[in-house]
Amino acid sequence: MALVERSTPYQSSWAERIPTAWWIAGLVALIMPAFVNDFILFQVFGWTFVLGMIALSLMFLAGYGGMVSLIQMSVAALGGYMVAIFGTSGVAAISMDLPWWLYIPIAVIVAAAFGTLVGALAVRTEGIYTIMITLAIASAFFYFTRQNYGIFNGYSGFNLVVPPHLFGVDWRQPMPFYYLTLGCAVLSYLAVVYVSRSPFGLALQGVRDNPRRMAALGFNVTAHRIAAYTFASVIAAFGGILLVWQNAQISPGTAGIPAVIDILVIAVVGGVRRPIGPFIGALIYTVLRTFSPDILTGFGLSGERFKLLIGLGFLAVVFFSPDGVLGLWERWRARKGRGRDPLTGEAK
Amino acid sequence: MKKALFASVATCFLLPAGAMAEDTIKIGVLVALEGVFAAGGADGVRNVELAVEQAGGMAGGKKIELVVAPSDTTPDTAVRQARKLIEQDGVDIILGPLSGSEGIAMRDYAKTVPDKTIINGISGALETTWVDPAPNFFRFNLDGSQWGAGLGSYVVKEKGWNKVATVAADYSFGYTNFLGFAVDFCRSGGEIVERFWVPLGSSDFGGVIAAMPDDIDAIYLGVGGTDAINFLNQYEQAGAETNLIGGTIMADQTVLTSKGRAKDALIGTPTSGPLATDDPSPAWQAYVKAYQDAFPESERFPSPSLFGVGYYVAALAAIQGINEVGGDLGDGQAKLREALSTKPLDTPLGTVTLNENRQASGSVFITEVVEDGAGGLKVELKSRVDNVNQTLGMTPDEFRAMGLPSRDTPDCTALGGKG
Numbered sequence: 001m002a003l004v005e006r007s008t009p010y011q012s013s014w015a016e017r018i019p020t021a022w023w024i025a026g027l028v029a030l031i032m033p034a035f036v037n038d039f040i041l042f043q044v045f046g047w048t049f050v051l052g053m054i055a056l057s058l059m060f061l062a063g064y065g066g067m068v069s070l071i072q073m074s075v076a077a078l079g080g081y082m083v084a085i086f087g088t089s090g091v092a093a094i095s096m097d098l099p100w101w102l103y104i105p106i107a108v109i110v111a112a113a114f115g116t117l118v119g120a121l122a123v124r125t126e127g128i129y130t131i132m133i134t135l136a137i138a139s140a141f142f143y144f145t146r147q148n149y150g151i152f153n154g155y156s157g158f159n160l161v162v163p164p165h166l167f168g169v170d171w172r173q174p175m176p177f178y179y180l181t182l183g184c185a186v187l188s189y190l191a192v193v194y195v196s197r198s199p200f201g202l203a204l205q206g207v208r209d210n211p212r213r214m215a216a217l218g219f220n221v222t223a224h225r226i227a228a229y230t231f232a233s234v235i236a237a238f239g240g241i242l243l244v245w246q247n248a249q250i251s252p253g254t255a256g257i258p259a260v261i262d263i264l265v266i267a268v269v270g271g272v273r274r275p276i277g278p279f280i281g282a283l284i285y286t287v288l289r290t291f292s293p294d295i296l297t298g299f300g301l302s303g304e305r306f307k308l309l310i311g312l313g314f315l316a317v318v319f320f321s322p323d324g325v326l327g328l329w330e331r332w333r334a335r336k337g338r339g340r341d342p343l344t345g346e347a348k
Numbered sequence: 349m350k351k352a353l354f355a356s357v358a359t360c361f362l363l364p365a366g367a368m369a370e371d372t373i374k375i376g377v378l379v380a381l382e383g384v385f386a387a388g389g390a391d392g393v394r395n396v397e398l399a400v401e402q403a404g405g406m407a408g409g410k411k412i413e414l415v416v417a418p419s420d421t422t423p424d425t426a427v428r429q430a431r432k433l434i435e436q437d438g439v440d441i442i443l444g445p446l447s448g449s450e451g452i453a454m455r456d457y458a459k460t461v462p463d464k465t466i467i468n469g470i471s472g473a474l475e476t477t478w479v480d481p482a483p484n485f486f487r488f489n490l491d492g493s494q495w496g497a498g499l500g501s502y503v504v505k506e507k508g509w510n511k512v513a514t515v516a517a518d519y520s521f522g523y524t525n526f527l528g529f530a531v532d533f534c535r536s537g538g539e540i541v542e543r544f545w546v547p548l549g550s551s552d553f554g555g556v557i558a559a560m561p562d563d564i565d566a567i568y569l570g571v572g573g574t575d576a577i578n579f580l581n582q583y584e585q586a587g588a589e590t591n592l593i594g595g596t597i598m599a600d601q602t603v604l605t606s607k608g609r610a611k612d613a614l615i616g617t618p619t620s621g622p623l624a625t626d627d628p629s630p631a632w633q634a635y636v637k638a639y640q641d642a643f644p645e646s647e648r649f650p651s652p653s654l655f656g657v658g659y660y661v662a663a664l665a666a667i668q669g670i671n672e673v674g675g676d677l678g679d680g681q682a683k684l685r686e687a688l689s690t691k692p693l694d695t696p697l698g699t700v701t702l703n704e705n706r707q708a709s710g711s712v713f714i715t716e717v718v719e720d721g722a723g724g725l726k727v728e729l730k731s732r733v734d735n736v737n738q739t740l741g742m743t744p745d746e747f748r749a750m751g752l753p754s755r756d757t758p759d760c761t762a763l764g765g766k767g
Contacts, residue, residue: 039435253422
C-alpha cells in the first residue's frame with residue numbers, strides 16, 4: 001500500500017514531462033508567421049508539413065512495423081482525388097459538389113480502404129518483396145489514373161480544387177494554410193506517438209522484431225500488420241487532402257513514380273526510427289527542392305543542374321548516417337556525452 | 349565555400365520579394381528542365397537569353413534580369429515554381445510554361461495574381477486560352493489544334509488520300525493536335541475509318557498495327573519522341589504498306605535524327621506545324637543565323653527547336669510590350685497588358701495578332717519529309733496557311749458546338765466527312 005502512495009509524488013504533470021526543446025520548437029512554429037514571408041509559410045512550411053505527414057505514415061509502417069511500403073503516396077493521392085471527385089473542382093462533369101463534412105470522411109475512408117487492401121496483399125511478403133509489390137501497385141495506380149477518363153479524368157486530372165471557406169477563413173491563404181497544416185501535422189505526430197505506446201503499437205513492434213514468437217504468444221501477426229496499414233493510410237489520406245488543397249489541383253503526376261520515391265527518400269533522410277524524422281526529412285527536401293537552382297546560380301553555375309545538388313545532398317546524408325539526420329544528431333550527442341562525467345554531467 | 353553556400357541559402361530566406369533596384373525588370377522563365385522535354389526546355393532558356401541579348405539586355409529603358417525556374421512538366425511543379433518566381437523572386441512577368449497541362453494550371457494560377465503578366469512559353473492546350481481564359485495570360489504562339497490546320501485539306505487535295513485511320517497519343521495534346529487535322533480533313537470530305545488511342549510512353553504497337561483496316565489511303569500518326577520511333581520500327585517490320593501523315597511532334601528533330609532505318613518509313617510523309625526549318629522568309633533566316641552565331645555548335649540544335657522558337661517569341665512579346673509602355677509597370681501592369689493585347693508582334697514566324705482571348709492567330713507550315721542526300725532526313729516546306737485563328741475558321745459558336753478535344757471529338761460526319 002505504501003509503495004503505491006509513494007509513487008504519486010514522483011508523478012509529474014504531463015506538461016512538465018515534455019523536454020524544453022519541444023516547448024521552444026512549438027513556440028517557434030506558432031510565431032513563425034511573424035518572421036517569414038508568405039512564400040516561406042505556404043510553400044516551404046506548408047509543403048513540409050504535408051510531405052512530412054505522408055512520410056510519417058511510411059515511417060510508422062517501416063519504423064514500428066518493419067514494412068517498407070511505397071504505396072503511401074498513392075494512398076494520399078487517392079484521398080486527394082476523392083476530394084476532387086466528391087467535392088468541387090473545375091471539372092464539373094465529374095465532381096459531385098458534396099459539402100465538406102461529407103467528402104472529407106468519404107475521402108479518408110476510401111483511401112484507408114485502398115491502403116488496407118494493398119496492406120492485406122503486401123503483408124504476406126517480407127523485405128524487398130513488400131517494396132516490390134507496393135511499388136507495382138503504385139505504378140499501376142499511376143497508369144490507371146492516367147488512362148481512366150470516367151472517374152479520374154485521365155492525364156489532365158482535376159483543377160480548381162480548393163479548401164472550403166470555413167468559419168469565414170480562406171484556408172488557402174498562406175497564414176491559415178500554415179496553421180492548418182501545422183495543426184494536422186502535430187495531430188498526426190501525436191497520434192503516431194500515442195499508438196506506438198499503446199498495446200497495439202507495442203504488439204506491432206513485437207511483430208516487427210520476432211513475428212514467430214508473437215504468433216506463438218497468440219497474437220494475430222497478419223491482422224496487426226494490416227491494421228498498421230489502415231492506421232498509416234488514414235494519416236496519408238489527410239496528407240493527400242492537404243496536398244490537393246495546396247496545389248489546387250491533382251493529376252496522375254502527383255502520384256507518379258518520382259513522387260513515390262521522394263516519399264521514401266524523405267523518410268530515409270529524416271530517419272525512420274522516430275516520428276519526428278519524416279518532418280525533418282521533408283524540411284530538408286523542400287528547402288533543397290525550392291532553393292537549389294538559386295544556390296547553383298549563386299555559385300555561377302547553370303541552374304539546370306539543380307537535381308545534382310538534391311542528389312548529392314541525399315547521398316551525403318545516407319552515406320554518413322544510414323539512419324538519417326536523426327541518427328547523425330544522436331551520434332553527435334553520444335560523442336559529446338562521452339566527454340562528460342556520467343554522474344555529475346560536467347566536462348572531465 | 350561553406351560560407352558562400354550558407355550566405356546564398358540565407359539570402360534566399362531573407363530577401364523579401366521585390367527587394368530590387370527600381371530600374372530593373374525581372375522576368376521569370378518557367379521551363380521544363382527535367383523529364384521528356386528537358387532538351388527542348390534548355391533550348392527555350394537559350395532562346396530567351398538570345399532575345400534579351402538582341403535587345404541589348406534592356407527594355408523600356410530598364411535592365412532586364414532573368415530568373416529561371418525549372419519544372420518537370422507536371423502541373424503541380426509548374427504552379428509551385430511560378431509561385432516561387434512571383435512571391436520569392438519578385439518577378440514582374442513570367443514566360444512559360446512548356447507543356448499543355450502545365451498551361452491549364454498556369455491559367456488558373458494567373459487569376460490569383462492579377463497584377464502580374466504571364467506569357468505562354470510553348471504549351472499548346474486549346475483550353476488554356478479557350479475555356480474561361482485569364483485576363484493576364486497571353487499566348488503568342490498557336491495552340492495544338494491550330495498546328496494541325498491545313499494538313500487535312502493538303503492530303504485530300506494534293507495527295508488524294510481520302511480514307512485514313514489514326515493513331516494518336518491518348519492525352520490532351522494528342523487530342524488537340526488531332527482535332528486540328530481532323531476538322532480540316534473532314535471538311536474536305538475525308539473519311540476517318542478508325543481512331544486508335546495509345547497511352548503516352550507505349551512501347552508495343554503490335555495490336556494497333558494488326559487491327560489496322562486494309563482499305564485505307566494513309567495512317568495519321570499523332571505520337572512523338574520514342575513512341576514514334578517504336579511505332580515506326582514495328583510498322584516497318586509489319587510490312588509498311590501504306591502512306592503516313594505526321595502530327596506536329598511526329599517529324600521533329602528527335603525522330604528525324606534517330607538511329608536505325610525505321611525512320612525511312614517517314615519519307616514522303618506530310619506534316620504540319622508552326623515552323624519550317626527551310627522557311628525562306630528573311631525574318632526566319634536571320635533568326636536562325638543569330639541563333640547559330642550566339643551559341644557554340646555543341647550547345648545547341650542545328651536550328652532552333654519548336655520549344656526554343658516558342659520561348660523566343662514569348663520573350664520578343666515581353667520586350668516589345670515593355671518598350672511600348674516605356675518600362676511603366678505601375679497600376680497592376682494595366683498598360684503593359686493593353687500593349688500586349690493590341691500591338692501586332694513581328695516574329696520570325698510572321699506577324700502575330702491576338703484575339704479577344706489573348707490567343708495568337710498566325711501561320712502554319714505544311715512540310716514533307718525528304719532525304720537530305722547524306723543518308724539523313726529533313727523536312728521540306730510545301731505550303732503555308734496564313735491567319736489560322738483559334739476557331740480554325742469557324743465562328744466561335746460553331747467551334748464551341750463541336751466540343752472540346754477528346755477521343756470522340758470532332759465528329760467527322762457533322763463536319764461533312766465520313767466515319
